[in-house]
Amino acid sequence: MSAGRVGVGVLLAAxxxxxxxxxxxxxxxxxxxxxxxxVWSFIGGAWALMGRFxxxxxxxGAFLGLGAYTTTLLWNFFGLTPWLGALVAVVLxxxxxxxxxxxxxxxxxxxxxxxxxxxxxxxVVRLLIIAERDWTGGSLGLTVRPAGADSLVAxxxxxxxxxxxxxxxxxxxxxxxxxRVDRSMARSAMEAIGEDETAAASVGIHVTxxxxxxxxxxxxxxxxxxxxxxxxxxxxxxxxxxxxxxxLRIVFAxxxxxMYALLGPTVGTALTIALAEVLRVVFGITYVGMAETIYGxxxxxxxxxxxxxxYGSVRDLLRRRPRSQPAAPVTA
Amino acid sequence: MLELRxxxxxxxxxxxxxxxxxxVAAGEAVAVVGxxxxxxxxxxxxxxxMIAPRAGTLTFEGASLTxxxxxxxxxxxxxxxxxxxxxxPMLTVADNLKMGAYLKVARRAYAESLERVFALFxxxxxxxxxxxxxxxxxxxxxxxxxxxxxxxxRLVLLDEPSMGLAPVMVLRLFDLIRRVRExxxxxxIVEQNVRQVLKLVDRAYLLxxxxxxxxxxAEALAEQDFVRKAYxxx
Amino acid sequence: xxxxxxxxxxAVNGLLLGGVLAxxxxxxxxxxxxxxxxxxxxxxxxxxCMYAVYFLVQxxxxxxxxxxxxxxxxxxxxxxxxxxxxxxxxxxxxxxNQLLATGGLLFFLQSFAxxxxxxxxxxxRLTLPTLEYGGMFLSFARLVAFAVALLVMLGLFxxxxxxxxxxxxxxxxxxxxxxxxxxxxxxxxxxxxSAVGGALAGVAAALLIIQYSVHPFFGAAFGPLxxxxxxxxxxGNMIGAFxxxxxxxxxxxxxxxxxxxxxxxxxxxxxxxxxIFVRPGGLFARxx
Numbered sequence: 001m002s003a004g005r006v007g008v009g010v011l012l013a014a015x016x017x018x019x020x021x022x023x024x025x026x027x028x029x030x031x032x033x034x035x036x037x038x039v040w041s042f043i044g045g046a047w048a049l050m051g052r053f054x055x056x057x058x059x060x061g062a063f064l065g066l067g068a069y070t071t072t073l074l075w076n077f078f079g080l081t082p083w084l085g086a087l088v089a090v091v092l093x094x095x096x097x098x099x100x101x102x103x104x105x106x107x108x109x110x111x112x113x114x115x116x117x118x119x120x121x122x123x124v125v126r127l128l129i130i131a132e133r134d135w136t137g138g139s140l141g142l143t144v145r146p147a148g149a150d151s152l153v154a155x156x157x158x159x160x161x162x163x164x165x166x167x168x169x170x171x172x173x174x175x176x177x178x179x180r181v182d183r184s185m186a187r188s189a190m191e192a193i194g195e196d197e198t199a200a201a202s203v204g205i206h207v208t209x210x211x212x213x214x215x216x217x218x219x220x221x222x223x224x225x226x227x228x229x230x231x232x233x234x235x236x237x238x239x240x241x242x243x244x245x246x247x248l249r250i251v252f253a254x255x256x257x258x259m260y261a262l263l264g265p266t267v268g269t270a271l272t273i274a275l276a277e278v279l280r281v282v283f284g285i286t287y288v289g290m291a292e293t294i295y296g297x298x299x300x301x302x303x304x305x306x307x308x309x310x311y312g313s314v315r316d317l318l319r320r321r322p323r324s325q326p327a328a329p330v331t332a
Numbered sequence: 333m334l335e336l337r338x339x340x341x342x343x344x345x346x347x348x349x350x351x352x353x354x355x356v357a358a359g360e361a362v363a364v365v366g367x368x369x370x371x372x373x374x375x376x377x378x379x380x381x382m383i384a385p386r387a388g389t390l391t392f393e394g395a396s397l398t399x400x401x402x403x404x405x406x407x408x409x410x411x412x413x414x415x416x417x418x419x420x421p422m423l424t425v426a427d428n429l430k431m432g433a434y435l436k437v438a439r440r441a442y443a444e445s446l447e448r449v450f451a452l453f454x455x456x457x458x459x460x461x462x463x464x465x466x467x468x469x470x471x472x473x474x475x476x477x478x479x480x481x482x483x484x485x486r487l488v489l490l491d492e493p494s495m496g497l498a499p500v501m502v503l504r505l506f507d508l509i510r511r512v513r514e515x516x517x518x519x520x521i522v523e524q525n526v527r528q529v530l531k532l533v534d535r536a537y538l539l540x541x542x543x544x545x546x547x548x549x550a551e552a553l554a555e556q557d558f559v560r561k562a563y564x565x566x
Numbered sequence: 567x568x569x570x571x572x573x574x575x576x577a578v579n580g581l582l583l584g585g586v587l588a589x590x591x592x593x594x595x596x597x598x599x600x601x602x603x604x605x606x607x608x609x610x611x612x613x614x615c616m617y618a619v620y621f622l623v624q625x626x627x628x629x630x631x632x633x634x635x636x637x638x639x640x641x642x643x644x645x646x647x648x649x650x651x652x653x654x655x656x657x658x659x660x661x662x663n664q665l666l667a668t669g670g671l672l673f674f675l676q677s678f679a680x681x682x683x684x685x686x687x688x689x690x691r692l693t694l695p696t697l698e699y700g701g702m703f704l705s706f707a708r709l710v711a712f713a714v715a716l717l718v719m720l721g722l723f724x725x726x727x728x729x730x731x732x733x734x735x736x737x738x739x740x741x742x743x744x745x746x747x748x749x750x751x752x753x754x755x756x757x758x759x760s761a762v763g764g765a766l767a768g769v770a771a772a773l774l775i776i777q778y779s780v781h782p783f784f785g786a787a788f789g790p791l792x793x794x795x796x797x798x799x800x801x802g803n804m805i806g807a808f809x810x811x812x813x814x815x816x817x818x819x820x821x822x823x824x825x826x827x828x829x830x831x832x833x834x835x836x837x838x839x840x841x842i843f844v845r846p847g848g849l850f851a852r853x854x
């Protein structure tokens with residue numbers, strides 16, 4: 001596989017060197033897209049930490065929104081640096097994750113029911129944000145108070161390249177976490193749980209503890225991703241950062257790319273963002289809603305005809321081996 | 333009446349039955365015995381269409397039923413009383429029996445079938461408005477059998493009917509199965525309770541780890557060692 | 567202190583709203599109970615039917631009751647279409663794929679509606695009176711909607727209890743394999759269930775369009791509420807959904823009067839989160 005290793009090395013080098021390559025007028029746009037890809041891949045990977053073990057959450061928007069709004073509100077109203085704001089956000093997000101994960105794992109709420117519970121939670125967060133419009137800005141969203149100049153404390157920079165490298169690091173961090181989980185006891189335990197919870201419990205695997213742990217990890221990472229995105233865009237909005245819309249998009253990107261593979265979320269995210277950009281360019285303002293319509297249609301068609309994801313299928317084709325993913329988890 | 337030839341079947345990567353062939357003639361009562369995990373339940377599920385065989389053929393009254401889905405197999409006259417009874421717990425006894433007669437042919441003869449079932453199992457008539465889930469184990473078994481009879485089958489498959497029942501109930505149950513047989517139904521019964529079932533049937537097969545090990549008249553098999561040692565004794 | 571008349575009025579309005587919400591929740595639960603798949607896009611199907619009634623009644627001038635009947639028929643057809651085209655091919659897939667498929671349908675419906683009819687709110691302008699009773703002002707439209715919803719639910723109950731196919735639907739929801747052993751083609755039962763679920767959506771649409779205006783993102787308003795009701799009552803549990811619908815609608819209605827409309831929703835949501843923690847299987851957890 002050394003050809004692959006070399007390829008990876010070249011790609012990484014290219015990514016690191018990218019900001020110094022002359023790109024002409026497209027520069028800002030390319031960075032914008034790349035930053036989005038890195039941040040959302042990170043978020044997708046965070047979701048996949050749960051998804052790959054059968055814990056399909058349709059409410060990750062809740063963690064995104066909770067994270068992003070916590071830091072933004074604390075900064076806007078109290079001048080608290082997002083670095084500390086992030087700590088607060090992490091604690092709050094972890095708490096929410098436990099609130100959802102603990103009862104669900106104790107009472108074996110899984111599969112569709114779990115999906116629906118998380119969906120409802122995601123929507124609750126979104127609707128709460130909208131309801132409390134006096135201080136959250138409601139559906140109109142909230143702009144991150146400008147610090148005036150480049151500031152590490154405020155995590156605001158005029159130069160996209162800073163955000164580019166930050167996003168790159170974040171993405172790499174996400175891959176590292178995935179890699180560690182993959183190699184850890186948690187992975188074997190969660191797979192055993194996914195296959196047969198009762199059997200897993202009977203050999204001493206503390207089912208509840210693992211489920212909660214993986215949920216909290218996933219939630220916290222997602223929140224961090226949301227914070228990163230909010231700092232970059234400098235604007236938060238309940239529809240882009242909470243609710244079913246964004247939650248479904250994350251899930252689609254990961255499933256498209258393949259949720260059992262390390263780079264699955266990245267591949268899927270890159271493709272969906274590219275798709276979104278293409279659709280936006282083609283349809284733009286002229287046909288309002290047509291871009292999303294095609295998106296939805298493609299989603300359905302894709303799920304029906306290519307259920308194991310692009311990355312998973314291509315990789316297996318190259319290696320000429322039957323499905324390399326573990327047996328699908330048993331769910332209700 | 334029923335012919336299985338070289339049937340191989342299993343679940344996923346696991347094969348539960350290897351090259352099994354068996355026959356059941358009309359009017360007979362045949363048993364398949366064997367230890368836990370031998371593949372007995374899988375055998376019945378292949379016959380009733382709940383799972384498709386990987387290899388081999390299944391013929392019933394001359395018609396090929398290989399790989400046909402369960403709802404089609406019933407229409408050909410095979411009723412399966414599944415392992416664990418699988419009655420509809422939230423429906424009443426009467427509704428359970430009504431569901432048994434789902435087939436159009438069965439619905440036309442509904443009243444008559446119901447009378448027959450109540451004659452065989454009077455307790456079901458008494459409890460007809462009761463929720464099936466609240467019946468005792470033995471009563472649920474009777475309901476499961478009665479429900480199968482409602483589809484007007486010619487062959488009845490019974491999967492471990494004695495499982496989970498008290499010894500007294502088991503004796504009663506086998507008595508009832510004898511009466512069902514006397515009504516003219518052909519029976520294929522899978523049981524762990526070897527001694528009791530061999531008293532009930534004409535012929536029996538011994539299945540071990542997916543392979544058919546022995547076959548013969550019930551009296552002859554009853555003499556064998558494995559029965560004397562008995563997997564599950566009463 | 568809040569005038570008790572306002573409270574009483576809110577309570578009654580909550581009751582009236584609960585009727586239609588219960589109808590929505592029942593439709594969703596019926597499908598889940600039998601087919602074991604949640605139609606994320608269920609309320610968006612309602613939205614489409616609402617547009618249908620709007621165009622028939624407001625634009626073409628048909629009488630409302632015919633519009634309602636068309637809505638029911640359309641709902642049933644949409645239900646069957648969704649099942650045959652989207653659900654049936656993925657029946658054996660992993661839950662995540664199944665959820666994504668109906669999620670994709672949600673995107674598709676909301677966006678296509680935006681494309682076709684823009685985001686303008688459309689309403690059916692029926693001159694229905696406001697009734698006064700003991701100092702409370704109640705909308706006639708609401709009362710009619712409530713009454714019809716109750717009647718339809720009663721009809722559903724009778725259908726499930728006393729008809730052959732209705733009992734078969736109940737049986738399949740309890741044990742799919744066993745029902746196949748009775749000679750029931752699961753596919754037929756699924757299609758009928760989808761048609762009934764869709765028809766219920768059609769009824770709800772007709773009842774909602776006379777009270778609210780429709781727009782492509784109507785599902786974003788009523789969808790989450792419906793899902794919460796289903797979770798609260800226990801997914802698959804019809805009686806649970808029925809009760810939960812009224813609980814939620816009362817909280818929203820009374821909370822809306824005592825504090826504000828927003829707070830009413832906020833309180834309902836918070837109670838929902840608490841309930842998940844306390845009894846995630848639903849108030850009447852039934853499904854094993």
